[in-house]
Amino acid sequence: MDQSREIILYHYSFSPYARRITWYLNLRRIPFKQCMQPATMPRPDISSLGTAYRRIPLLSIGRDIYLDTRLILSKLETLFPPSSAHPALTSPSPSPDQATLTKLLEHWAIDAGMFNRAAALIPSDMPLLKDPKFTKDREDYTGRSWSKENIERARPEALVEIHAAFEFFEGTVLADGREWVLGGREGPMLADIEAAWLFSWLKGLKGALPPAYISSQQFPKTFAWIERFDAVVLAAMKKNGPAQKISGAEAVQAVGNGEWAEEEASVDGDNPSGLRKGEMVEVWPIDSGFSRKDRGRLVGLSTREVVVEGRTEEGGEVRIHAPRHGFRVRSVKEVEKL
Ligand SMILES: N[C@@H](CCC(=O)N[C@@H](CS)C(=O)NCC(=O)O)C(=O)O
The missing domain is CATH 1.20.1050.10 (Glutathione S-transferase Yfyf (Class Pi); Chain A, domain 2)
Known part of the structure; x- marks a missing residue:
């Protein structure tokens, strides 16, 4: 595994959503580490990464933090194209x-x-x-x-x-x-x-x-x-062996010292909300877990994802990626007017 872009999965063992990711990573033989979480709040390991998000799982790749299994799977599809080391789980030319x-x-x-x-x-x-x-x-x-x-x-x-x-x-x-x-x-x-x-x-x-x-x-x-x-x-899973477990302190260190997993995204200038790069926004899920919101500078916005800047507890810069589907993004100016 590229040490600077380590994949860390934050989850608890009986989370069915997390299995979507552990299965995917194992079937594609993509190495990852796991940072086990309690079944209930608080989850200081996760808040120390600089996100208020509470749902499980969450995935970090280097300094990029990905929320929601739908976005996590689509990112893994893009960041790890099929190869002999990482066999495909989707056909190269699906009908x-x-x-x-x-x-x-x-x-x-x-x-x-x-x-x-x-x-x-x-x-x-x-x-x-x-x-x-x-x-x-x-x-x-x-x-x-x-x-x-x-x-x-x-x-x-x-x-x-x-x-x-x-x-x-x-x-x-x-x-x-x-x-x-x-x-x-x-x-x-x-x-x-x-x-x-x-x-x-x-x-x-x-x-x-x-x-x-x-x-x-x-x-x-x-x-x-x-x-x-x-x-x-x-x-x-037997063939790959168990993913190494790391503590929250080790995970936040790895994230804070990591490389970016992907280049900085841009903000679609025609976005219907009129949001601009660099403005302060809030991002939160609207299907469940909606009471916890991430606040940060807007880095990227497309029809597929919203990316905001965050900081780990130790001050390392991170980018928090959430899917647009099932999430809301609002300018802080708007939120404060409400
Ligand atoms: N749409 C989210 C849903 C994730 C979700 O609901 N996860 C459950 C665990 S399986 C959860 O976070 N429950 C509340 C909690 O553990 O705090 C996803 O695809 O990741």
Whole structure:
């Protein structure tokens, strides 16, 4: 690994979103280090990087910090083009159908509410959900009650949606007996990751899926695909060995002393908000975790990402990258007028 552009993943082991990234990095044999985080706030390792963002995971490459798995995956696709060292997970010339399905599966899993439905199936008697520290933290995060009654009330509707998701895979995506989402026999692609993270999480979460309603009996193709996928990922992880764990202090040092992962972006002069390079802005997610905002000078703005300047606790300059989709960017002047 290029020491000056080290990849560091900040996550906790049971985060299904983080698995999207650990799987991707392992399948493409891209080396990374991991800085393990507590399941609840505060997360001083992350705030010391100079961002207020609370969601997991977060990825730093050198001095660049990337928020949200959708942006992280698309950056990794660009920064690590396929090579013999880093095999591709997307075809070099995907058919329009393949590219469309991959993108739509991302929206389906994240924007269409599948993750929220899956999360509603976490069994209410799981030790974590009996821990008041955890439930209080998630109540602050989501703004809704995490009482046992509330969790149980949401379950039937969530089960129907998740059943429909299994039906969609069984009867449509995998209906012709294909091994992988895009067909072919070489192995899983990004399109598989875009959907498997939810299915694999639910399958492994004891008590989430009632066997009489959702199991390999009703959905043999879908369960076989999840098992195939999990086996390939596990084999890749075994082969690569565990990613080295580093402390928050080591991580902030590596970031502060690192190189930029990419050149400074520019601000699209025609952006409809009329934002200008160098002006102070606030950036925050609008789908969840919206109470924590990053404030900094605007460095880059396109239809795909917003980049702001930040500083680590030790004073090192960093750039914080967030996707435009699912995030809001506002001039501080505007925010202060409100
Ligand atoms: N759209 C975000 C969602 C990330 C997300 O919701 N992550 C969950 C963990 S799996 C989270 O941050 N939960 C609250 C927390 O851990 O503080 C992404 O794609 O990265």
